[in-house]
Amino acid sequence: MTTEWKLFADLAEHAGDRHVTVDASSGDTVEDALEQLLEGRPDLEDRVLEDGALRSQINVLRNGTNVLVEEEGLETELDDGDELALFPPVSGG
Template sequence: MTVEWRLFADLAERAGQRRVSVRVEPTATVGDALAALFEACPALRERGLDDDSSAVRDSVTVLCDGDPAATDDPVDDADELALLPPASGG
């Protein structure tokens, strides 16, 4: 099945695009879709993962259909995933 990632701010710049479609197995999780995203856009890996593990950085937010998502959450064919960098401002 295919899921679509939306990327924002510097993550979109690193990937060179704001939307990335990836193929995953029908039983895929958010973590599987994230791995497929990093395979499709290797420049995102260092920004999205902790240096010493394959865990998503605390500063990066993963959403599934607008709601916070954990890497072990299942994904469906129609889901839209989003990867957001940390918010900043003042």
């Protein structure tokens, strides 16, 4: 099973692409998919993680739902066909 990440704003620049597909297995979590996304992308990892943990201002969505607020966080299990997204902080003005 594969899962696609959509990356927004400067996160796409750090990853080198706006869409990244990772391999995921049944029972894998959002955290597993995030680890695969960050593997081999040190610039993106530095932008998303701080001391090995997700930076508080980074938003992680699964099928449009913020997993950090409305689901089980990074421990949310993936289903086939899930779409994941990473958003940097959003500011208005």
